[in-house]
Amino acid sequence: MIPVKTKHVIIPIFIPHKGCPFDCIFCNQKSISGQIEDISENKMREVIEAHISTLSKGAFVEIGFYGGSFTGIEKELQIRYLQIANEYIQKGFVQGVRLSTRPDYITPSILEYLKAYHVNTIELGVQSMDEEVLRMSCRGHSVQDVIRSSGLIHGAGIRLGIQTMIGLPGDNREKSIETAKSVILLKPEILRIYPTLVVKNTFLEKLYHEGKYSPLSLEEAVDLCAELLEMYEASQINVIRVGLQATDNISEGRDIVAGPFHPAFRQLVQSRLVLKTIEEIIQKKGLENSEGIAIYTDLGNISDVVGQKRVNIETLKRKYHFKTVKIIENKDRKMQIFVEKTN
Ligand code: SF4
Numbered sequence: 579m580i581p582v583k584t585k586h587v588i589i590p591i592f593i594p595h596k597g598c599p600f601d602c603i604f605c606n607q608k609s610i611s612g613q614i615e616d617i618s619e620n621k622m623r624e625v626i627e628a629h630i631s632t633l634s635k636g637a638f639v640e641i642g643f644y645g646g647s648f649t650g651i652e653k654e655l656q657i658r659y660l661q662i663a664n665e666y667i668q669k670g671f672v673q674g675v676r677l678s679t680r681p682d683y684i685t686p687s688i689l690e691y692l693k694a695y696h697v698n699t700i701e702l703g704v705q706s707m708d709e710e711v712l713r714m715s716c717r718g719h720s721v722q723d724v725i726r727s728s729g730l731i732h733g734a735g736i737r738l739g740i741q742t743m744i745g746l747p748g749d750n751r752e753k754s755i756e757t758a759k760s761v762i763l764l765k766p767e768i769l770r771i772y773p774t775l776v777v778k779n780t781f782l783e784k785l786y787h788e789g790k791y792s793p794l795s796l797e798e799a800v801d802l803c804a805e806l807l808e809m810y811e812a813s814q815i816n817v818i819r820v821g822l823q824a825t826d827n828i829s830e831g832r833d834i835v836a837g838p839f840h841p842a843f844r845q846l847v848q849s850r851l852v853l854k855t856i857e858e859i860i861q862k863k864g865l866e867n868s869e870g871i872a873i874y875t876d877l878g879n880i881s882d883v884v885g886q887k888r889v890n891i892e893t894l895k896r897k898y899h900f901k902t903v904k905i906i907e908n909k910d911r912k913m914q915i916f917v918e919k920t921n
Contacts, residue, residue, distance in 0.1 A: 585637040588676065589629040591622055591659075592645040599650075600680075602705075603715045603747060603781045604774055606833075622662055630671045640699070641666065643677040647703075649692070650683045660695035667696050674698040678741070682719040684727035689734040699768070700731050701739030706746060706753065707760035714748035716781070721760075728764040739818075740766040744802055745774035745794035745838070747785070751802055758806045762813045769810055770819040773799040775837035783835050796846075799838035804850040820844040842886065849885040852915065853893060856883070859917040860898065868919035870902030875915050877907055883915065 593616070617625075626641060633639060641663040648656060666672040676699035677692075684700070692700070704724050706712055712720065731738045740761055744754045761769070776786045776793055785791035794802070803820050810817050821843025840846055856873060865871055871894070875883050883905055884891055891903045902920060 585634065587629070587633060587637045587639045588642045589626055589639065589672070590642050590644055591617060591625060593617060593643055593648065593651070593659075600647075600716070600718045601781065602717055603785070604743070604777065606777045606780045619658070619662060622659070626663075626666055626672075630666070633671075639672045640674045640676050641672055643675070645678075647680045647683050648677040649679040649688050653691075657691070657695075660692075660697070664695055676701065676737075676739070678703060678739075680719060681723040681727040684730055686730060686734075689730060689736065693734055693736065697736060699737040699739055701741055701768070701770070702727060702731075704740045704761065705743040706749060707757040708749065708753045711746050711748045711753060715746045725764070728766070732765070737768065738764070738766045739768040739770070740764065741770045741772065742806075743772045743774050744806070745799060747782070747791055749774075754802055754806065755809070758809045762809065762815065766815060769815050769817045771803055771806055771817065772819075772822060773803065773838045773843070775822065775839055776835040778833050778835055786836055793837035796838040796840055800840075800843070800846045800850050803843075803847040804854065807847055808851055808854075820847050845882065846886060849882045849890060852879070852882045853885065853890045855915055856890070856894065856917055859915065860894075863917065863919075865917060865919050866898055868898075868900065870900045870904070870920040871898075872904040872906050872918050872920050873915060874906050874908035874918070876909065879915070880905060880907065 630639075643659060643663075648659075651659075660675065663672065663675045667674070675695060675697045677697060678701040681702045681704060684702070702724065705715065705717060707721050707724065709721055728738055728740075742757060742761060743749075773794060774782070776782050776791070782791055786793070807817055807820060821840065860866060860871070873883055885893075891905075894900055894903050904920060908914075908916065
């Protein structure tokens with residue numbers, strides 16, 4: 579367990595496409611991980627030590643193996659990578675290991691050695707809990723694999739992470755919401771939501787150019803993610819990422835051909851959620867016909883209240899014909915929003 583209030587740092591080690599014989603329709607791991615070559619042991623040590631040299635005292639540090647299906651790599655290599663990570667655990671620089679893998683690559687015997695090498699978090703690439711979406715995305719595993727592996731991970735006392743996607747072929751808003759409901763039942767500790775992007779050199783790119791696949795618009799993706807984020811947060815699930823990280827390779831016009839990419843996607847989603855809260859208060863207090871409103875919130879929340887390019891303020895003015903929408907800092911009431919009418 580990560581101590582409360584401790585800074586949590588993950589040292590990411592990308593293992594692009596390692597161990598994965600599958601070709602999911604959306605995936606080009608080599609683009610996503612931002613590197614083409616397999617990582618050598620020396621490079622791995624270099625990455626770890628470069629991170630360690632910048633760490634502040636008292637941080638909870640994990641080495642994270644991402645980018646492929648770790649437990650699909652030949653076992654000897656998995657053990658080699660884990661041994662290197664464990665050297666830094668023994669020296670006291672690192673407290674644990676986390677990794678991502680496929681739901682069908684988890685068995686009791688795999689979990690046994692992962693635990694022995696201090697793997698304390700496993701993130702499963704679940705993507706959807708709808709069989710048709712899994713099939714159309716060529717995932718090669720079933721919903722049952724997800725349920726089985728999640729149970730095994732919990733049973734081994736390892737933290738469960740789940741990665742989901744929206745906007746896959748065959749998916750729609752209702753299926754994404756049903757997926758979230760099913761995922762909540764699996765009780766993951768951490769969760770990621772990725773809107774599907776059309777990445778170069780994937781089968782999805784081919785379908786897109788043939789007019790057989792249309793990605794979600796940015797507006798659709800933000801709106802749906804806001805609803806999903808609200809569901810997960812209401813279930814006390816820590817959503818650690820919404821949207822891909824903008825790296826050099828993952829930016830529009832380079833590896834992304836189409837799709838709802840935005841460098842500050844999560845902020846768009848959080849800001850949409852805040853707008854929803856403000857509108858609920860307006861309706862509850864019957865402020866729809868006021869001349870104007872004042873929104874009280876703490877400093878840390880102001881940018882989400884205003885929204886990028888003042889989108890929330892403009893939306894409220896347009897929708898309710900408010901002449902003024904004032905934002906007032908409220909130092910006493912942290913992370914809460916109060917709305918009052920103004921004359
Ligand atoms: S299982 Fe993961 S790494 Fe393999 S093709 Fe699918 S998304 Fe890519």
